[in-house]
Structures are given as structure tokens and as C-alpha cells.
Amino acid sequence: MQRAQKILQDTFGYQHFRHHQSDIIQALLNDQDALVLMPTGGGKSLCYQLPSMIRNGTGIVVSPLIALMQDQVDALNELGVKAAYLNSSLDNETQYQTEQQLINGELELLYVAPERLLTERMLSLLERIHIALFAIDEAHCVSQWGHDFRKEYQQLGILPERFPNVPRIALTATADQRTRQEIIDQLKLNDATIFVNSFDRPNIRYTISEGQNPKQRLWNFIQQHHSNDAGIVYCLSRKKVEQIAAWLSNNGREALAYHAGMPAEVRQAHQQRFLREEGIIIVATIAFGMGIDKPDVRFVAHLSLPKSIEAYYQETGRAGRDAEPANAWMAYGLQDVITLRKMMQDSDGAEQYKRIAQHKLDAMLALCEITSCRRQSLLGYFDDELSKPCGNCDTCINPPQTWNGTEAAQKALSCVVRTGQRFGVNYIIDVLTGEENERIEKFGHDKISTYGIGKELNNSEWRGVFRQLIALGYLDVDVEGYGSLRVNEQARPLLRGEIDLQLRHQLKAETNKSAKSSKKKSALRSVDEELFNALRDQRTAIAKEHGVPPYIIFHDSTLQEMANTRPDSLDAMRYISGVGEQKLKKYGREFLTIIQEHPLSELLDNNLSDTVNETLMHFDKGNNPSNIAQQRDIKLTTVYAHLVEAISSGLLDARQVVELSDEEYNEIINALEMIDDGEDNEPKQKRLKPVFEALDEAYNYEVLKCVQASL
Numbered sequence: 153m154q155r156a157q158k159i160l161q162d163t164f165g166y167q168h169f170r171h172h173q174s175d176i177i178q179a180l181l182n183d184q185d186a187l188v189l190m191p192t193g194g195g196k197s198l199c200y201q202l203p204s205m206i207r208n209g210t211g212i213v214v215s216p217l218i219a220l221m222q223d224q225v226d227a228l229n230e231l232g233v234k235a236a237y238l239n240s241s242l243d244n245e246t247q248y249q250t251e252q253q254l255i256n257g258e259l260e261l262l263y264v265a266p267e268r269l270l271t272e273r274m275l276s277l278l279e280r281i282h283i284a285l286f287a288i289d290e291a292h293c294v295s296q297w298g299h300d301f302r303k304e305y306q307q308l309g310i311l312p313e314r315f316p317n318v319p320r321i322a323l324t325a326t327a328d329q330r331t332r333q334e335i336i337d338q339l340k341l342n343d344a345t346i347f348v349n350s351f352d353r354p355n356i357r358y359t360i361s362e363g364q365n366p367k368q369r370l371w372n373f374i375q376q377h378h379s380n381d382a383g384i385v386y387c388l389s390r391k392k393v394e395q396i397a398a399w400l401s402n403n404g405r406e407a408l409a410y411h412a413g414m415p416a417e418v419r420q421a422h423q424q425r426f427l428r429e430e431g432i433i434i435v436a437t438i439a440f441g442m443g444i445d446k447p448d449v450r451f452v453a454h455l456s457l458p459k460s461i462e463a464y465y466q467e468t469g470r471a472g473r474d475a476e477p478a479n480a481w482m483a484y485g486l487q488d489v490i491t492l493r494k495m496m497q498d499s500d501g502a503e504q505y506k507r508i509a510q511h512k513l514d515a516m517l518a519l520c521e522i523t524s525c526r527r528q529s530l531l532g533y534f535d536d537e538l539s540k541p542c543g544n545c546d547t548c549i550n551p552p553q554t555w556n557g558t559e560a561a562q563k564a565l566s567c568v569v570r571t572g573q574r575f576g577v578n579y580i581i582d583v584l585t586g587e588e589n590e591r592i593e594k595f596g597h598d599k600i601s602t603y604g605i606g607k608e609l610n611n612s613e614w615r616g617v618f619r620q621l622i623a624l625g626y627l628d629v630d631v632e633g634y635g636s637l638r639v640n641e642q643a644r645p646l647l648r649g650e651i652d653l654q655l656r657h658q659l660k661a662e663t664n665k666s667a668k669s670s671k672k673k674s675a676l677r678s679v680d681e682e683l684f685n686a687l688r689d690q691r692t693a694i695a696k697e698h699g700v701p702p703y704i705i706f707h708d709s710t711l712q713e714m715a716n717t718r719p720d721s722l723d724a725m726r727y728i729s730g731v732g733e734q735k736l737k738k739y740g741r742e743f744l745t746i747i748q749e750h751p752l753s754e755l756l757d758n759n760l761s762d763t764v765n766e767t768l769m770h771f772d773k774g775n776n777p778s779n780i781a782q783q784r785d786i787k788l789t790t791v792y793a794h795l796v797e798a799i800s801s802g803l804l805d806a807r808q809v810v811e812l813s814d815e816e817y818n819e820i821i822n823a824l825e826m827i828d829d830g831e832d833n834e835p836k837q838k839r840l841k842p843v844f845e846a847l848d849e850a851y852n853y854e855v856l857k858c859v860q861a862s863l
């Protein structure tokens with residue numbers, strides 16, 4: 153294990169193992185098999201890469217995803233690890249060379265597609281060489297019930313027969329109990345030690361945003377939280393994908409569409425740009441994301457509701473694989489509920505399939521409507537318990553208010569019944585609120601008892617009520633009709649007043665406050681932003697030159713740490729997480745130069761809080777306090793309070809902040825000192841009033857505070 157620790161530091165540039173990594177590596181070094189369940193971003197690949205480098209021979213990695221193979225091999229080569237891959241994308245010459253390297257024992261790792269591995273030619277080739285271990289990645293592909301089923305995976309059970317003494321490790325990021333057992337059975341891993349990590353992704357903030365105009369809400373979200381970041385926006389249809397991509401582009405963001413109806417080469421080009429450039433937004437149907445291992449996707453947004461919690465977890469899981477703060481944001485409203493309910497009932501297929509699908513959708517809707525912690529509920533679905541509310545989801549940060557909606561629900565349900573269960577939401581709301589229109593008169597619904605009985609709620613509040621009644625299963629959406637509503641059996645006790653119904657209050661649009669607080673979660677201080685951007689540009693340039701995605705050079709978190717700690721020598725650079733020997737040698741000098749070119753000004757080199765420093769940064773650039781207040785959208789008194797802090801700590805002189813002649817300055821000092829004398833135990837601020845009065849109210853309190861701070 154000492155050797156493993158050393159490789160972790162020297163080659164990968166990390167100080168510590170995470171999760172069960174060291175136990176897993178130990179097991180493989182002891183010739184044992186292992187089954188590893190670890191969420192994406194948990195550091196799965198290290199579990200087989202490291203032992204492959206330590207054990208005698210080559211580690212053979214089975215992976216179903218060609219794009220991912222190339223990425224991983226590129227990343228390993230950057231670290232100075234000898235790795236290669238064999239799949240159908242290579243020409244004959246390259247294949248031949250790779251095989252020769254393998255035979256000559258020159259490779260530490262070889263990635264191979266399952267269908268290639270299973271050819272007799274490949275198997276007998278492998279029998280002639282030393283094999284360190286077999287790693288079977290994405291092991292859930294053996295499950296014929298899962299959505300990633302790969303037939304060849306089921307034949308991997310021959311490995312222990314042909315190679316009885318080679319340890320095997322199977323890995324996956326998604327596996328419930330049943331899939332877990334299938335992996336063990338199919339791959340013959342009965343003696344394997346099982347390592348299960350929590351499925352929690354604590355760095356992802358879950359937000360399910362309800363209300364109307366989802367497009368505008370999406371834009372606000374992106375502007376407030378991710379104005380420069382890479383992200384994925386999921387939409388339900390191809391048409392919508394095209395529209396949203398065009399709309400985001402018109403608004404000034406680099407946004408690319410991705411869906412199955414596009415020519416393969418355009419899709420490929422968009423994916424490449426997403427991987428290789430900074431700050432690209434991909435707008436996609438769910439077809440996008442499989443086989444993408446971009447660690448710095450900062451947000452995943454859903455403009456439509458996923459059909460199950462599994463899908464939601466998997467899709468949102470593409471955010472923040474580098475463990476840095478990321479957002480999973482979803483727009484949710486009445487229309488989503490109606491559309492999905494209709495789709496479920498519409499779909500043909502066996503009754504059993506429909507029932508399961510319906511059940512999964514119910515669970516998803518319940519997640520949208522809960523008033524307690526989203527993460528607890530999400531993990532609970534995977535039998536993974538979180539003992540306390542997470543503090544990093546919308547319901548934890550902004551607890552929703554509930555109200556007793558029993559009476560409103562009864563009115564809504566009766567109105568559906570009275571109008572003959574033939575109408576959609578909008579019409580029913582018109583009747584409830586006593587709208588006067590031709591259609592209502594034509595049907596005579598202005599004469600029924602429920603006409604106008606719901607004037608206490610406005611249109612959008614009623615939409616909220618109906619959304620929840622449909623989501624909770626009290627109202628069905630008719631398939632045949634045009635979204636007409638029917639009262640479900642389940643609603644009887646509610647109509648009879650036997651149960652109380654608590655409903656969510658519609659939240660006001662996400663406030664600026666929450667946006668700012670989440671921004672602070674990022675490890676990057678505002679005073680380091682300029683340096684960080686320069687480091688990022690350098691990284692992009694190198695990546696372009698090498699033809700690899702930028703994150704293969706350095707992760708964002710590594711650049712952030714550089715910006716934050718500003719190492720002044722190669723030796724100091726060595727302690728930055730993510731900088732191994734190879735990368736230090738290759739890039740250390742270049743990045744060091746950039747750090748030296750962006751020194752922290754004397755004013756900003758301090759231990760004051762981030763917000764104070766942001767004010768100081770503006771001040772440093774020559775902005776006056778009222779300008780700063782305007783630009784930062786904070787109160788003028790707050791700006792002065794920040795500047796007073798800087799004066800107190802000796803970073804600024806009072807007269808740099810407030811304009812005073814020598815005479816005026818001395819006058820204030822005298823007044824302060826005179827009145828200061830007597831009452832030493834009172835807080836400083838309180839004593840300003842007499843000073844203010846003694847000076848005939850000629851100077852305002854901000855001026856006095858600044859001078860006072862300099863004493």
C-alpha cells in the first residue's frame with residue numbers, strides 16, 4: 153500500500169484516498185475480486201488504474217463506451233502512464249502497433265470493447281501475456297432489465313474460466329439490489345468483496361422550480377448562477393431542443409443542440425465542442441450524456457420532467473463530477489404534469505410495464521411536491537438513508553409554506569364533477585372564478601352551483617391547486633379527450649371531508665438572495681477570479697495544442713487552488729491537489745509564470761472576508777463608494793462599512809476614502825479625541841453622536857466612522 157500511496161501523490165497528484173478506494177486497491181493487490189458501487193465523480197477508475205500499475209503485467213479494462221475510452225487513455229498518457237485502447241475506431245496499423253506493445257509488455261493499461269475482448273483471437277493473445285487484472289466498467293450493462301443492456305456483457309462470465317488466477321473488479325454507478333445480484337451471477341463474482349458507497353452527491357444543489365414561464369426562469373437561473381459555465385439543458389422533444397438552443401444563442405450564450413434527429417457528424421461536432429471548449433451549453437434530448445465524462449459540467453437543467461427518479465438521478469449526476477459545487481435545476485409546472493400523465497396512459501405496452509412506469513412517475517411527482525428535504529427523499533428511493541436534512545436543496549434553503557387546501561380541493565373536484573368531467577383545467581378555473589364568457593354560457597355552466605365559488609384564489613393559485621391534485625393522483629387526465637379531467641376513486645375521502653389536504657404555497661420567483669448565497673459556495677474568491685481566468689485561458693491553449701479536452705490538462709479545482717494559494721515556486725506547486733510529477737514537469741513553469749504576472753495587490757492581500765474584498769477590488773480600480781454600491785447592488789452604508797474595516801486593519805488611509813482638507817481632518821480628529829476621553833467603556837459607534845453634534849452636523853456619519861477607524 154505504501155507504493156499505492158506514493159503513486160497517488162507522484163503520478164496523480166492527490167494527497168489522500170477517497171471513500172473505499174484504498175480498501176478496494178488492497179483487495180486487488182491481495183488477488184481478491186471486488187464489486188464496487190460508487191457514484192459518478194467518486195473516483196472509480198483509480199480503483200483499477202492504480203493496482204494495474206503496481207501488479208505485474210497489464211490491466212485489461214472492459215468498457216462499452218468508445219468516446220470514454222479515448223478520454224481515459226488521453227488522461228492517463230498526460231499523467232505519464234502507458235495506456236492504450238483497442239476498438240473499432242482504430243485503423244489496422246494502429247491496432248497492430250497496440251497489440252505489439254501489449255505483447256512486449258509495454259502497456260500498464262489496455263482499454264478494450266467487450267465484443268473485441270470476446271473474440272477468440274484476442275483471448276488467446278491475452279493468454280500469452282501477463283495480465284494484472286480485469287476491470288469491468290459500467291457493470292450494470294449485464295442487466296437485461298436495465299436501459300444500458302449489452303448482450304456481450306453477459307458472456308464475460310468466461311473470464312474466470314480462461315484466466316482463473318487473474319483478479320477481477322466490476323464497477324458501476326447505478327445498481328439497485330436486483331441489478332447487483334445479476335452482476336454477481338452473470339459475471340460469476342460470488343467470492344467478490346462488495347464495496348457500496350453512498351449514492352449521495354453532496355456538491356449538487358437540487359432545485360425544483362415551480363411556476364409559469366419556464367423559459368424565462370431558466371434564463372434567470374443561468375444568468376444568476378452560471379453566466380460563464382458549461383451546462384446541459386434537457387428538453388422533451390427535438391423541436392423544443394432546437395428552439396431553446398436558438399433562443400439561448402440569441403441571448404448571447406454559446407448553445408448547441410443535440411438530438412437523435414441530427415446528422416451524426418453534426419452531433420459529433422457539437423459533442424466535441426462541448427468537451428473541448430469552455431462554457432458551452434448543450435441543449436439535448438436525453439440521448440445526450442451517455443459516455444460523457446466531462447468533470448466540470450456546472451449545471452444540468454431540466455425543462456421537462458424526467459419519467460422516473462432513476463432517470464433524474466442519472467441525468468443530474470452529469471453535473472459536478474469534479475466534486476465542485478454544481479446545480480441541478482428543474483422547471484416544473486401544471487403542464488408538465490398533464491403531459492406526462494397523458495403520455496403514460498397513452499403508451500402501449502403490457503399492463504405490467506405500464507403499472508411499473510406509472511409507479512415510477514408517481515414517485516417522481518412526489519419528489520416535486522414534497523415540502524421536506526429533496527435529497528433525503530431522493531436517496532431514500534435508493535434505500536440510502538440521510539439522517540439529517542441536507543441544507544443544499546431548495547426546500548432546505550427556502551422551506552416552502554403549506555396551507556390547508558382541503559376546501560379549495562373540494563371546490564375544484566366538485567366543479568369537475570358538475571361540469572360533467574369533460575373539460576380541461578383552464579375551463580374549470582374559469583367556471584370556479586366566475587368568468588363571463590360565451591363558452592360557459594353555451595354550456596349553461598354559469599347556472600351551476602360551483603360557478604364563481606372560487607373567487608378567493610387567483611388564476612395562478614388555482615393552477616397550483618390543480619397541479620397538486622393531479623400530481624397526487626386525485627384527478628386523472630383523460631387520454632381520449634383533450635386533457636379533460638376526471639375525479640379519481642382516491643378523491644372520495646377528500647370530498648367527504650375525511651382527510652385534510654396540505655398544499656404547497658406557490659413560491660415567489662427565486663430571489664437574488666439565494667443566488668448570491670450559492671455563488672459563495674464556490675471555492676473561488678472574487679479577488680482571485682482574474683488570475684483564475686488567465687490560468688483557464690492557458691489551459692485551453694495547451695489543450696487545443698494537444699488535441700485533448702481542457703480538464704485532461706488540469707481540473708477547475710486544481711486551477712482554483714492555484715489561484716487561491718498562489719504558489720511561488722515549482723516546489724510549492726507540488727502541493728496543489730491534481731499536480732503530479734509529470735504535469736509539474738510539463739506545465740508547472742508556464743502556470744507559475746501566469747501566477748507571477750497576476751500579483752495580488754497590497755490592498756487585497758489580507759484576511760478580510762470575501763465580500764469586503766470584493767468592495768476593495770472595485771475601490772482599487774478607482775471606483776468611488778456610490779459607484780461600488782451601484783455595481784455590487786448593495787447599500788451605500790455597507791460599502792462604507794467594508795471600507796471602514798479596511799481602514800481599521802491599516803490597509804487604507806481614511807483620506808483615501810473620504811475627501812477632507814488638512815483642516816477638516818484635524819477638526820474631526822480633535823472632536824473625536826476630546827469626546828473619546830471620558831467614556832472609555834462605551835462602544836465606539838455610540839460615542840459618535842456627540843461628535844456629530846459637536847461638529848455642528850457638518851460631516852455625516854460615514855465620514856466620521858472612516859476617520860474614527862484610522863485612530
Ligand SMILES: [Zn+2]
Pocket residue numbers: 524525526527528541542543544545546547548
Ligand atoms: Zn435538503
